[in-house]
Amino acid sequence: MGIRVEHLTKRFGAFTALDDVGFEVNAGELVALLGPSGGGKSTILRIIAGLDQPDSGAVYLDGERVDSVPANQREVGFVFQHYALFRHMTVAQNVEFGLHVQKVPKAERRERVAELLQLVGLAGLEQRRPAQLSGGQRQRVALARALAPRPRLLLLDEPFAAVDAKVREELRDWVRRLHEQVHLTSVFVTHDQEEAFALADRVVIVREGCVEQVGTPLEIMDRPCSEFVARFIGEANVYAASVAAGAARVGSVSIALSGAPAAGPARVVVRSYDLKLWADADGPVRISRMVPLGDRVRVEGLIDGEHPVVAYFPRRSSLLHGLEPGCRAAIEVTLARAYPCSNGTGATHVERS
Amino acid sequence: MPETLAPARPELRAVAQAAPASPLRRRRSAAPRLLLFAAVGAYLALVLIAPLAALAQRLGELGIGTALAALLHPEPLAALARSGVLVLLALVINGVLGVLGAIVLVRHRFRGRELLDSLVDVPLSVSPVMVGLAYLLVFGRGGWLTPVLEPLGLRVAFAFPGLLLATLFVTLPFVVREVGYVLEELGTDEEQAARTLGASRARTFWLITLPNVAGGLGYGLTLTAARALGEFGAVLVVGGAIMGSTDTATTFIYAAIEERQNAVAYGMAALLAATSMLLLVGLERLNPHRRESGGN
Amino acid sequence: MSAVRVSDWLLRGTFGLFVGLLVAVPLAALIVTGLSAGPAAVLRAVADPMARDAIGRTLWTAAVMAVVNAVMGTATAWVLVRYRFPGRGALSALVDLPFAIPTLVTGLMLVLLFGPQEPVGAWLSTHGVPVAFGSAGIVLALTFVTLPFVVRAVEPVLQQLDPDEEAAAETLGASRALIVRRVILPAIAPAISYGALQAFGRALGEFGSIVVISGNIPFQTLTAPVLIYGEVEAGQPGVAAAVSVVLLALALGLFAITRRLRGRLRGTDA
Numbered sequence: 001m002g003i004r005v006e007h008l009t010k011r012f013g014a015f016t017a018l019d020d021v022g023f024e025v026n027a028g029e030l031v032a033l034l035g036p037s038g039g040g041k042s043t044i045l046r047i048i049a050g051l052d053q054p055d056s057g058a059v060y061l062d063g064e065r066v067d068s069v070p071a072n073q074r075e076v077g078f079v080f081q082h083y084a085l086f087r088h089m090t091v092a093q094n095v096e097f098g099l100h101v102q103k104v105p106k107a108e109r110r111e112r113v114a115e116l117l118q119l120v121g122l123a124g125l126e127q128r129r130p131a132q133l134s135g136g137q138r139q140r141v142a143l144a145r146a147l148a149p150r151p152r153l154l155l156l157d158e159p160f161a162a163v164d165a166k167v168r169e170e171l172r173d174w175v176r177r178l179h180e181q182v183h184l185t186s187v188f189v190t191h192d193q194e195e196a197f198a199l200a201d202r203v204v205i206v207r208e209g210c211v212e213q214v215g216t217p218l219e220i221m222d223r224p225c226s227e228f229v230a231r232f233i234g235e236a237n238v239y240a241a242s243v244a245a246g247a248a249r250v251g252s253v254s255i256a257l258s259g260a261p262a263a264g265p266a267r268v269v270v271r272s273y274d275l276k277l278w279a280d281a282d283g284p285v286r287i288s289r290m291v292p293l294g295d296r297v298r299v300e301g302l303i304d305g306e307h308p309v310v311a312y313f314p315r316r317s318s319l320l321h322g323l324e325p326g327c328r329a330a331i332e333v334t335l336a337r338a339y340p341c342s343n344g345t346g347a348t349h350v351e352r353s
Numbered sequence: 354m355p356e357t358l359a360p361a362r363p364e365l366r367a368v369a370q371a372a373p374a375s376p377l378r379r380r381r382s383a384a385p386r387l388l389l390f391a392a393v394g395a396y397l398a399l400v401l402i403a404p405l406a407a408l409a410q411r412l413g414e415l416g417i418g419t420a421l422a423a424l425l426h427p428e429p430l431a432a433l434a435r436s437g438v439l440v441l442l443a444l445v446i447n448g449v450l451g452v453l454g455a456i457v458l459v460r461h462r463f464r465g466r467e468l469l470d471s472l473v474d475v476p477l478s479v480s481p482v483m484v485g486l487a488y489l490l491v492f493g494r495g496g497w498l499t500p501v502l503e504p505l506g507l508r509v510a511f512a513f514p515g516l517l518l519a520t521l522f523v524t525l526p527f528v529v530r531e532v533g534y535v536l537e538e539l540g541t542d543e544e545q546a547a548r549t550l551g552a553s554r555a556r557t558f559w560l561i562t563l564p565n566v567a568g569g570l571g572y573g574l575t576l577t578a579a580r581a582l583g584e585f586g587a588v589l590v591v592g593g594a595i596m597g598s599t600d601t602a603t604t605f606i607y608a609a610i611e612e613r614q615n616a617v618a619y620g621m622a623a624l625l626a627a628t629s630m631l632l633l634v635g636l637e638r639l640n641p642h643r644r645e646s647g648g649n
Numbered sequence: 650m651s652a653v654r655v656s657d658w659l660l661r662g663t664f665g666l667f668v669g670l671l672v673a674v675p676l677a678a679l680i681v682t683g684l685s686a687g688p689a690a691v692l693r694a695v696a697d698p699m700a701r702d703a704i705g706r707t708l709w710t711a712a713v714m715a716v717v718n719a720v721m722g723t724a725t726a727w728v729l730v731r732y733r734f735p736g737r738g739a740l741s742a743l744v745d746l747p748f749a750i751p752t753l754v755t756g757l758m759l760v761l762l763f764g765p766q767e768p769v770g771a772w773l774s775t776h777g778v779p780v781a782f783g784s785a786g787i788v789l790a791l792t793f794v795t796l797p798f799v800v801r802a803v804e805p806v807l808q809q810l811d812p813d814e815e816a817a818a819e820t821l822g823a824s825r826a827l828i829v830r831r832v833i834l835p836a837i838a839p840a841i842s843y844g845a846l847q848a849f850g851r852a853l854g855e856f857g858s859i860v861v862i863s864g865n866i867p868f869q870t871l872t873a874p875v876l877i878y879g880e881v882e883a884g885q886p887g888v889a890a891a892v893s894v895v896l897l898a899l900a901l902g903l904f905a906i907t908r909r910l911r912g913r914l915r916g917t918d919a
Contacts, residue, residue: 085814101821397740474904484675491674554656626754637745
């Protein structure tokens with residue numbers, strides 16, 4: 001069951017939450033809406049579910065326009081950030097609620113509830129109340145509840161944001177496996193780039209109400225279409241420089257640029273793993289800090305005493321020989337992209353994941 | 354096991370196709386909302402607003418000037434003064450002891466605390482006439498403490514002290530409860546910080562605790578004033594409403610109605626109602642159980 | 650905790666003495682006097698036809714009022730919490746008025762509105778609903794006096810409801826009516842009960858407004874508190890005390906229940 005949204009626009013007073021948002025989700029796909037907080041991702045989700053109405057634009061589910069269909073008839077499963085479990089009902093009553101609405105007979109309801117609780121790994125907890133469950137358990141009940149009435153698609157609004165870090169990882173893996181089993185078209189909202197890339201088939205990047213880029217994780221990583229996306233995804237070194245003949249200078253270092261960038265002022269983006277540093281007494285880089293991070297080492301330095309550079313090396317890398325804080329190093333950039341500066345936007349403040 | 358994805362209600366597809374696309378369609382019909390407003394409006398109009406309007410209308414008929422002028426006579430003025438004194442004494446005594454009680458009940462732990470706590474709430478459940486009766490049984494003819502007090506020339510029943518005791522009884526819980534509520538919400542962090550900075554208990558109380566509970570105290574005092582002014586049954590029974598010595602504003606109104614002295618009765622009632630409105634404004638301002646401005 | 654000092658005990662002692670003398674002693678006098686002739690005498694006093702009728706009337710008028718208040722009070726709280734409209738603040742303040750205004754003045758206002766000489770009262774009288782000098786008047790007076798209880802109990806609970814729970818029910822296919830019935834009502838039911846019980850307890854002892862509007866006619870509009878007053882005036886404190894004991898038992902029993910409910914309400918949050 002595919003989803004298509006077109007030209008969605010929504011304003012709250014003077015504030016524009018969504019500005020001409022459009023994208024498609026193919027049947028059976030797991031798509032992430034990724035972007036910084038407050039960017040409108042949750043609003044899009046709620047509009048698809050029918051919980052909010054756009055000022056203009058259209059929503060199509062499986063090719064049919066559903067704008068005038070009320071939320072309680074769209075057959076959409078929704079999992080809320082803070083679970084929204086019915087606090088005065090037991091787990092079983094929560095899960096069977098949708099079936100109860102569909103007037104499914106009691107025996108069948110009970111069977112389905114058992115089936116679902118088994119699916120989410122909470123068999124035996126039917127009579128518990130939400131207050132007696134952990135965050136991870138509550139989220140799984142919310143999932144079971146949303147899936148019980150056999151929805152046509154599944155929407156998840158920052159489903160792991162309210163859960164502990166360790167549990168978050170487990171839930172993530174578990175949701176991915178579930179999706180591979182069930183292949184229900186799903187859209188989930190997150191501000192965590194790592195999470196989006198780990199789970200989704202494709203990612204839609206949303207910033208301040210606009211769609212920045214749509215693509216598979218690999219596509220976005222390798223070919224970010226704007227400076228914002230390049231900075232948002234993974235760690236990057238960004239420099240202001242002038243492009244001339246397909247290269248740019250940062251201090252005394254010349255960097256070859258991929259693609260065919262136009263000449264002129266631009267931002268140059270170099271990923272932390274797309275460059276090499278090695279000890280060299282005449283090198284332009286002075287190492288300022290080396291931080292061991294388990295299986296990696298983070299190396300920070302300054303090019304020509306002015307431009308910061310960050311690189312990551314595996315712990316046992318031979319390149320680390322001789323590198324230590326205070327020493328000089330040479331630098332080689334293997335991949336860099338340039339984005340022309342648009343007027344006045346300057347640097348964006350962005351969340352690094 | 355794989356899920357089957359066949360939708361449970363295929364007939365709804367037809368609905369989606371047939372309905373015209375209208376993104377600005379209202380989500381909820383207005384009819385139930387209007388009905389609700391109308392019902393609540395009618396209810397409040399009947400129970401709250403109409404009686405107030407009736408009083409205002411009667412005053413209008415009599416003429417506000419006439420009504421207020423009727424109050425400017427020795428007896429009504431004396432009754433008003435007596436009520437005023439009772440209110441003031443209740444504010445001071447139950448104010449001070451109320452703060453004391455709140456601290457004792459909320460911050461201390463000792464045997465008998467639960468019992469004391471329950472006793473403080475008792476006045477809220479007892480009918481005013483029973484309060485009056487209880488005091489008569491203690492201080493009236495043949496009362497428990499009468500043999501002790503009479504030789505000393507102390508009259509409590511059918512005298513001012515009886516009125517005072519009854520008023521203190523019915524207003525006891527307010528300051529204790531409201532200050533106690535604020536104390537609980539605030540916790541002891543600030544007070545403990547003051548102690549680590551060297552403040553004595555007394556200083557901590559005056560400089561930290563008291564200012565912090567000022568809001569709750571104000572609210573409790575306003576409730577106390579309203580209740581003290583409005584007390585009727587208890588003072589009627591204990592005091593006997595003897596004109597000139599134990600009548601209060603409320604018992605005065607009662608007597609005036611019985612004697613068909615309408616002008617002074619309504620005048621006094623209007624005065625009390627107006628005072629209540631003022632106290633109500635105070636209540637709303639000071640309310641620590643803040644009513645948030647919600648709304649869809 | 651720091652060591653308990655003498656000053657602590659001084660504070661406790663002062664307050665304890667104050668409350669003891671002010672509350673415990675009179676209460677004890679009432680109970681002891683009421684029971685002094687033995688429990689049989691209490692039963693006899695209560696079995697007296699007039700007393701029985703008065704107590705019965707007190708109970709059923711309070712019950713009717715509690716139901717009316719539960720329904721309309723909840724509706725009022727709903728309107729105040731869920732909607733914005735001009736005059737909302739004033740209305741919210743008005744709901745608290747019964748706590749500020751003397752009950753006697755309330756009774757007076759109701760007489761002005763519904764008394765037999767008044768246009769409204771006369772009209773209602775001829776149509777078989779004698780408000781003044783009738784039970785309807787008693788219920789009305791009680792409703793006024795206890796109006797804030799249910800509203801104040803329900804409002805904060807309504808405010809704290811999670812809107813996502815209602816949204817979740819919507820996505821699961823529930824109609825608005827079903828959402829109100831199965832998601833919202835169960836959540837506010839304890840608060841409604843608490844408010845209604847408080848109102849009921851308060852109504853049992855109501856005197857000032859009823860003594861003015863009901864006419865205090867035995868077997869028709871006499872309530873227990875007014876009966877007690879009558880007995881005291883008639884120089885029968887013993888009888889008055891006996892009836893008081895019964896009423897007190899009811900009131901204190903209710904009070905214990907509401908105290909428990911309040912504890913439960915305070916600790917309700919998943």
